[in-house]
Amino acid sequence: MTSLPPPSPKKLGLVIDLDTCVGCHACAVACKEWNDGGQFGPLPDEDAYGAEPLGVWFNRVHSFEVQPRRDAAGNGPLQQLAKTGFAENAPAMTVHFPRSCLHCEKPDCVTVCPTGASYKRAEDGIVLVDEDKCIGCKLCSWACPYGAREYSEKRGVMQKCTLCVDRIYNESFAESERQPACVMACPTRARHFGDLGDADSAVSRLVAERDGVALMPELGYAPVNRYLPPRPRRAGCGAATPEPAAETLDPSQLSPLLRWVDKLLSR
Amino acid sequence: MHPALSVLFFTTLSGAGYGLLGLLGAGVAAGLWPHGLWQTGAPLLAGTVLVSVGLFASTAHLGQPRRAWRAFSQWRSSWLSREGVAAVLTYLPALVLGISVLSGTSGAGWPLLPRVAGALLALGALVTVFCTARIYSSLRTIPAWHNGWVAPAYLLLGAYSGGLWLWLLAALAGRDAAQDWQRLGLAPWLLAAIVAVAMLAALIKLLYWRHIDGAAPRASVESATGLGRFGEVAAFERPHTEQNYLTREMGFVLARRHAAKLRALSLALGFAAPLACVVVALAFLTLSPALALLALLLGSIGIFVERWLFFAEARHVVNLYYGARRI
Numbered sequence: 001m002t003s004l005p006p007p008s009p010k011k012l013g014l015v016i017d018l019d020t021c022v023g024c025h026a027c028a029v030a031c032k033e034w035n036d037g038g039q040f041g042p043l044p045d046e047d048a049y050g051a052e053p054l055g056v057w058f059n060r061v062h063s064f065e066v067q068p069r070r071d072a073a074g075n076g077p078l079q080q081l082a083k084t085g086f087a088e089n090a091p092a093m094t095v096h097f098p099r100s101c102l103h104c105e106k107p108d109c110v111t112v113c114p115t116g117a118s119y120k121r122a123e124d125g126i127v128l129v130d131e132d133k134c135i136g137c138k139l140c141s142w143a144c145p146y147g148a149r150e151y152s153e154k155r156g157v158m159q160k161c162t163l164c165v166d167r168i169y170n171e172s173f174a175e176s177e178r179q180p181a182c183v184m185a186c187p188t189r190a191r192h193f194g195d196l197g198d199a200d201s202a203v204s205r206l207v208a209e210r211d212g213v214a215l216m217p218e219l220g221y222a223p224v225n226r227y228l229p230p231r232p233r234r235a236g237c238g239a240a241t242p243e244p245a246a247e248t249l250d251p252s253q254l255s256p257l258l259r260w261v262d263k264l265l266s267r
Numbered sequence: 268m269h270p271a272l273s274v275l276f277f278t279t280l281s282g283a284g285y286g287l288l289g290l291l292g293a294g295v296a297a298g299l300w301p302h303g304l305w306q307t308g309a310p311l312l313a314g315t316v317l318v319s320v321g322l323f324a325s326t327a328h329l330g331q332p333r334r335a336w337r338a339f340s341q342w343r344s345s346w347l348s349r350e351g352v353a354a355v356l357t358y359l360p361a362l363v364l365g366i367s368v369l370s371g372t373s374g375a376g377w378p379l380l381p382r383v384a385g386a387l388l389a390l391g392a393l394v395t396v397f398c399t400a401r402i403y404s405s406l407r408t409i410p411a412w413h414n415g416w417v418a419p420a421y422l423l424l425g426a427y428s429g430g431l432w433l434w435l436l437a438a439l440a441g442r443d444a445a446q447d448w449q450r451l452g453l454a455p456w457l458l459a460a461i462v463a464v465a466m467l468a469a470l471i472k473l474l475y476w477r478h479i480d481g482a483a484p485r486a487s488v489e490s491a492t493g494l495g496r497f498g499e500v501a502a503f504e505r506p507h508t509e510q511n512y513l514t515r516e517m518g519f520v521l522a523r524r525h526a527a528k529l530r531a532l533s534l535a536l537g538f539a540a541p542l543a544c545v546v547v548a549l550a551f552l553t554l555s556p557a558l559a560l561l562a563l564l565l566g567s568i569g570i571f572v573e574r575w576l577f578f579a580e581a582r583h584v585v586n587l588y589y590g591a592r593r594i
Contacts, residue, residue, distance in 0.1 A: 055511075067499045135338060137347065139402070150513065215491055219407050
């Protein structure tokens with residue numbers, strides 16, 4: 001059924017820390033590995049070692065450059081400095097940005113599906129594709145602003161992040177491992193999994209503490225996942241270092257021999 | 268957006284077919300349509316074939332065409348599903364009208380049953396083309412489609428291209444007519460109406476292009492990354508060195524580079540050339556069938572270019588993650 005279920009109190013999702021993400025792609029690789037063999041796999045590649053490799057990934061890690069806004073004198077606005085801690089004349093910042101399904105509360109990718117293959121789970125809000133019903137019309141990928149869905153040319157169906165639904169409820173795993181593969185793999189703990197519908201959950205508190213943001217809220221998809229912005233830089237940190245002053249030499253500190261050499265060479 | 272041939276053929280052919288069926292159905296419902304196999308049967312058959320070929324072409328866009336029947340199930344939420352349901356339902360009045368044409372009613376006017384079937388056929392054609400347009404115009408991710416110009420353009424272009432088919436069939440039917448003016452095929456007022464629809468459709472396309480060229484962006488790379496509070500954001504490195512599904516399907520650049528030329532081409536072939544054919548046909552009535560064929564061929568090419576542009580010019584907001592700054 002591609003009509004949306006009534007909003008559930010439980011909203012499982014990810015919180016991704018852009019401050020600590022180092023752009024290592026471990027999440028993307030771990031995701032590919034798990035889901036290739038998991039319940040929603042395989043994730044086949046085409047021409048994997050050829051001239052034009054192509055394949056389905058549920059997770060893509062971009063890198064963006066952020067240039068602080070400056071006035072004519074080269075200074076950023078003061079309010080901005082107070083909020084972001086960007087020092088005056090700070091150089092640009094590189095932000096690594098993992099992109100995956102945001103398990104939106106109002107996912108058009110679900111409602112446009114003509115077959116009922118795309119659905120949002122009533123119990124926890126996870127957005128899934130039933131690959132046995134998918135006709136591969138690709139309309140859901142057109143309806144997603146976040147590029148979360150990738151079509152498998154080999155399988156003829158649409159595939160997407162499952163929030164590792166085959167891990168997080170998997171009772172054959174130890175409690176601590178019932179987390180998405182990307183979260184488990186992240187070496188800097190930049191990815192957090194939990195219930196964003198519960199204001200007291202660890203992830204919700206993290207979002208409140210760090211002023212987490214939703215992506216493209218203006219489009220009205222009400223994404224569940226949140227991104228934690230980079231932490232304020234220390235004042236002065238990263239400011240363009242001044243040119244080092246010319247070296248000074250105090251001849252009185254030198255030994256008599258070197259003082260004579262200095263005197264001789266300075267002529 | 269990548270302009271897939273299957274979708275281009277689907278929207279243009281089924282648009283023309285439903286345009287033809289819609290005109291025929293409306294004419295029969297009003298009781299104005301002439302009787303006869305050539306006059307009623309030929310447009311009915313041609314319209315049904317065009318629609319069927321278009322719908323069949325659309326299944327070529329599917330990864331799993333054998334499961335296409337599933338697409339009739341989600342009409343409550345999906346415009347694609349509604350389009351499928353409306354398309355299939357429209358075959359029913361076409362069938363009823365076909366049977367009553369074959370059973371050979373004659374004389375002035377039409378009995379009640381074919382008139383009701385004609386009305387339902389016209390309604391079905393209208394609803395189906397509207398649903399086709401809404402598949403695209405409902406997508407908030409593609410500002411060039413998510414606007415009020417798309418549905419009128421689809422409906423008018425469907426009626427217009429159906430009108431070109433109608434003229435050809437009528438001109439062929441009237442090629443041996445006793446009087447010269449009958450060789451034009453259509454009643455002058457009907458031909459004038461088709462010309463008026465063509466001009467209105469061209470006007471709507473011009474306004475559509477003006478709209479998409481001047482519309483304020485819906486989203487920015489800053490909002491797409493949530494990093495706008497820090498300053499200006501620019502893509503620095505892609506996640507992959509090769510293309511992926513998203514960049515292939517949604518990152519189509521060629522059309523926007525040549526948009527002005529292609530728009531002019533679609534207007535010239537799609538509208539100006541067929542209208543010139545109408546004018547020449549009025550002067551040389553006996554040439555009507557050849558001119559109607561020429562008008563249909565050139566008009567169809569023009570509308571195909573228009574539809575290609577409709578897809579190829581449209582930018583998807585996912586490109587904000589791949590180097591675009593505002594969409």
